[in-house]
Amino acid sequence: MIRFKLNSYLAIALAIIGLAGCSSGSSSSDDEVDNTAPQAIPDPASTVNHTAVVQTYAPDFTGSDIQLVDLSAESLTASGGVAPSDQSDFIVAAHNEFFYRIGRFLIDTIAQVDVADPTNQGTLLDTKDDPEDDSTNVHAMVFASATKAYLIFYGHDKVWIVNPNAQDQASFKLGELDLSAYTDSDGIPEATSGIIVDGKLYIAIQRINRNNNWSPNEPGQPAYVAVFDVATDTEIDTNPNDDAESIKGIELDTRNPRHFSYHEDVGLLLQSSGDTFGEAFYGRDPGFVGGITRIDTNDYSLQLLVDDGDDDTHPYGYITHQTIVSETSGYFLG
Numbered sequence: 001m002i003r004f005k006l007n008s009y010l011a012i013a014l015a016i017i018g019l020a021g022c023s024s025g026s027s028s029s030d031d032e033v034d035n036t037a038p039q040a041i042p043d044p045a046s047t048v049n050h051t052a053v054v055q056t057y058a059p060d061f062t063g064s065d066i067q068l069v070d071l072s073a074e075s076l077t078a079s080g081g082v083a084p085s086d087q088s089d090f091i092v093a094a095h096n097e098f099f100y101r102i103g104r105f106l107i108d109t110i111a112q113v114d115v116a117d118p119t120n121q122g123t124l125l126d127t128k129d130d131p132e133d134d135s136t137n138v139h140a141m142v143f144a145s146a147t148k149a150y151l152i153f154y155g156h157d158k159v160w161i162v163n164p165n166a167q168d169q170a171s172f173k174l175g176e177l178d179l180s181a182y183t184d185s186d187g188i189p190e191a192t193s194g195i196i197v198d199g200k201l202y203i204a205i206q207r208i209n210r211n212n213n214w215s216p217n218e219p220g221q222p223a224y225v226a227v228f229d230v231a232t233d234t235e236i237d238t239n240p241n242d243d244a245e246s247i248k249g250i251e252l253d254t255r256n257p258r259h260f261s262y263h264e265d266v267g268l269l270l271q272s273s274g275d276t277f278g279e280a281f282y283g284r285d286p287g288f289v290g291g292i293t294r295i296d297t298n299d300y301s302l303q304l305l306v307d308d309g310d311d312d313t314h315p316y317g318y319i320t321h322q323t324i325v326s327e328t329s330g331y332f333l334g
Contacts, residue, residue, distance in 0.1 A: 051115050053092050053099045054078065061088040066101065068118060082118045093141035095149070095164060102127075105137045105155070112164065125172050127151060127160070142194040142201065144230050148174070152191050152203060157183055159191065159203065161233060177228055177235070179205065181247050184221045186211045191226075195260040197268055197297055200236065201228040204257040204270060205249065213282040216256035217275055217289050223257050224249040225270065225295065238300040250300050255289040258320070265327035268295045274308055276318045286311045290319050292332060306332065 052069040066082035089104040097116065103109040112122035127136050137155035143164065144150070151160040159177035166172035182189035182205045190206040203226045208216045216223070226249040227236040237248040254272035262268050275287020292306040308319050316334030324330040 053094060053115065055090050055092045055101075056080070057088045062086065064088040064090055066092065066118070068115070083113075083121065091138070091140075093143075095143040096146060098164070100141055100164065102138050102141060104135075104139070106135045108135055108138070110138070110141075110151075123167050125166065125169055127153075129173075139192045140194050142196060144196060144201075150177070150194060150201060152194050154190055154192055155188060157187075157189055159194075175233065177233060179203070179226060182207060182224055182226065182249065185209055185218065192258060193260055195262060195268070196230060197262050199230050200297065201230050202226075202260060202268065202270075202295070203228070204260065206256055206258075208256065213278070213284075215275065215278060215282075215284070217278075217287055223252040223255050223272065225252065225257070226250075227300070250295065250302070252293065253302060253304065254291050254293055255287070259322060261322060261324045261330075263324040263327065266294075266324050266330070268297055269293065269305070269322060269324060269330075270295060271319055271322040271332065273318050273320050276320070286314070288314045288318070292319060292322050308334075 050070065050072040052071055054067040054069065055064065056067055057064045063084065063086050065080050065084045067078035067080045068082060069076055069078050083101055087103065087107055089107055091102050091104060093100045093102065097114055098112050099115055101111050101113060101121070108127045109124050110127055111124050114120065127138050135155050136153040138151050139154040140152040142150045142152065147163050147165055149162050149164045151162055153159065157180040159179060160173055161175040161177065162172055163174055179189045179191055184207040186209050190208045191203050192206055194201055194203045205224045205226055206216060207221045207223055208214050209218045209221065212218065224247060227238055228234065229236055235248050238250045239246070252272065256274055256276065257270050257272040259271045260268065270293050272290040272293065274290030275284060278284035278287045288308045288310050290308045291304050294303040294305055306319065308314055308316060318334065320333045322330065322332035
């Protein structure tokens with residue numbers, strides 16, 4: 001019962017903190033930060049704005065809003081009405097004193113908001129080159145600095161390099177990273193999350209086959225992590241001794257990667273969910289091909305820390321989130 005209660009509250013905490021903890025922090029330097037991955041609540045004395053930004057949705061997805069929570073207050077209370085909308089597919093990301101309201105599938109917009117003045121939202125910028133293009137479906141925004149960030153698209157084979165402080169469309173997009181080498185049989189790599197560690201951008205690429213009922217476990221289409229040098233925006237070959245024509249990224253043993261987390265005393269972890277919906281919705285065999293993997297940021301080797309099991313034995317169910325609190329403490333949802 002105690003364990004169940006802890007997991008229940010963890011789900012709430014991740015929804016608040018993981019979406020956007022408006023605080024200053026970094027896995028590499030004071031000017032490089034990723035707040036898109038679940039983070040532990042920082043010490044109030046070290047924060048710029050000790051505020052949680054929570055994206056909420058109507059139960060039937062007919063609308064949404066943003067709630068703000070002052071985490072330094074003795075009694076935590078959410079204040080809504082920040083950005084009510086009749087659309088629901090939004091996420092938020094944060095850097096320093098700003099958070100960013102990002103419209104995903106078929107919305108394809110982004111707005112910068114100062115947490116100190118949240119009702120005064122900045123210019124609404126497009127996340128598509130052309131209005132006629134298919135939805136890019138932003139899944140993450142990863143910050144390299146106050147003037148450089150990466151938009152990771154689920155529906156596109158590129159990553160945008162952007163200026164998060166841009167006030168007009170012309171100065172927003174700075175360049176692109178090319179993920180076309182990771183395109184699978186449906187024509188899209190399905191990049192879903194990212195994190196910057198020691199000057200390198202790690203991007204989780206699912207390679208899910210949407211033409212086969214969103215199967216993440218297609219033969220010959222393993223998931224990958226692509227790695228880019230943030231200073232030069234060039235891709236790093238994580239296995240330079242293999243065939244020159246091979247994909248440069250880290251081939252994963254797990255499928256359906258989703259969430260990164262990093263702790264300097266633990267390293268870089270990546271959670272993968274496996275085929276979470278295949279059995280229930282599409283009649284496939286149970287897809288326990290997920291888990292939590294540690295990625296060595298020097299030689300890019302992998303260590304499976306938590307295995308979700310197999311079709312017969314899977315004590316945790318599908319693993320859907322994870323976060324690190326300290327060198328000896330972490331949590332995951334199963």
